[in-house]
Amino acid sequence: MKTVLLNLSEDSLLNTNIIFKPRCIYEHILQDFSAEKSYTLSERRASPVKTETRKIIFDSDLQLEAYFFEGISQPFPPHFHEYYVIGFFESGRRSLSVCGKNFTAETGDILLLNPCDNHFCCGIDGDTLTYGAFNIKPDIIQRLSAELTESCDPVRFSENLIRDEDLFFSLKKLHKTVMETKTEVAGFEKEELFLLTFSGLIGEYSERCENRISQNGIPEYCEEIEKACLYMNENFSDRITLDGLCKITALSRATLVREFAKEKGISPYRYLENVRLNAAKQLLEHGESPIETALKTGFSDQSHFTNFFKAYIGLTPKQYGNIFKTR
Numbered sequence: 001m002k003t004v005l006l007n008l009s010e011d012s013l014l015n016t017n018i019i020f021k022p023r024c025i026y027e028h029i030l031q032d033f034s035a036e037k038s039y040t041l042s043e044r045r046a047s048p049v050k051t052e053t054r055k056i057i058f059d060s061d062l063q064l065e066a067y068f069f070e071g072i073s074q075p076f077p078p079h080f081h082e083y084y085v086i087g088f089f090e091s092g093r094r095s096l097s098v099c100g101k102n103f104t105a106e107t108g109d110i111l112l113l114n115p116c117d118n119h120f121c122c123g124i125d126g127d128t129l130t131y132g133a134f135n136i137k138p139d140i141i142q143r144l145s146a147e148l149t150e151s152c153d154p155v156r157f158s159e160n161l162i163r164d165e166d167l168f169f170s171l172k173k174l175h176k177t178v179m180e181t182k183t184e185v186a187g188f189e190k191e192e193l194f195l196l197t198f199s200g201l202i203g204e205y206s207e208r209c210e211n212r213i214s215q216n217g218i219p220e221y222c223e224e225i226e227k228a229c230l231y232m233n234e235n236f237s238d239r240i241t242l243d244g245l246c247k248i249t250a251l252s253r254a255t256l257v258r259e260f261a262k263e264k265g266i267s268p269y270r271y272l273e274n275v276r277l278n279a280a281k282q283l284l285e286h287g288e289s290p291i292e293t294a295l296k297t298g299f300s301d302q303s304h305f306t307n308f309f310k311a312y313i314g315l316t317p318k319q320y321g322n323i324f325k326t327r
Helices: 034-040 138-149 165-180 187-205 222-235 242-249 253-264 268-285 290-296 302-313 317-322
Strands: 002-009 051-059 064-072 076-079 084-091 094-098 101-105 110-113 119-123 129-136 155-157 161-163 206-208
Touching: 051 165, 064 165, 076 268, 076 302, 084 165, 110 165, 129 138, 129 165, 138 155, 138 187, 161 165, 165 187, 187 206, 222 242, 222 253, 222 268, 242 253, 242 268, 253 268, 268 290, 268 302, 268 317, 290 302, 290 317, 302 317
Parallel strands: none
Antiparallel strands: 002 051, 051 064, 064 129, 076 119, 084 110, 084 129, 094 101, 094 119, 110 161, 155 206
């Protein structure tokens, strides 16, 4: 397990469909966590944050990334991930958009992002963000879901922003355990916390993809859009142009851009950059240098790669790669 702690100099959308469902499924997790409960839900606005803290850990036992941001004012432009993101907001309001739905994220809210959910966010009225989250690969969630339901159907969270006090503090306790564990001593407790927390999360807030029916039926250009995505997924290291995608899909430039954005919630170029970003993360995780990573993933130069990577991940490629050097 590797921790990276960075101290950096400190260099909006309406709330909809937030649900509140208090329950006692996590009672045994929370019984020794009540002291932190009253503190963390209080708005910590007594004094302005002058530094940023960005702490990221890869937990080899649970096979997930855990990260913690404090004092963050950086906006994050439209992007998506190839994994699930489960986050919790400790302080600071954020304007958030997920797949075209607009929210205001506040203290105590929980963020649930499915793989490929297009999203972006920014601070409100100068608020700085204190936020913890887990990045979890789909096969981990799928395996846990199969154990719970004996179903192999893909898991999809039905809500993106929820308010569930018990779940909030269960996630916070698991997050604290992962971030602070330096030995294998707490392995049993950590795994138990993970299974209990995510079993409740999946059972309460996920839906089976087989039961999802589009209100508009099958999109008219679905097959063409998938062709374009497949081509970019397989050839991201090459020079890809809009004209080239038009030839592959037999669509006009205007139709391709319009229908792609309608279907994916993101433009073709932005989709390609996200594919390259996810590939770059994998290379960095396996020890590739930032320079080689930029070349292998199709970025025009290292400066462009570094700026893009930091804008979306919140770290430079070198800082991100350092997390995995002792795995």
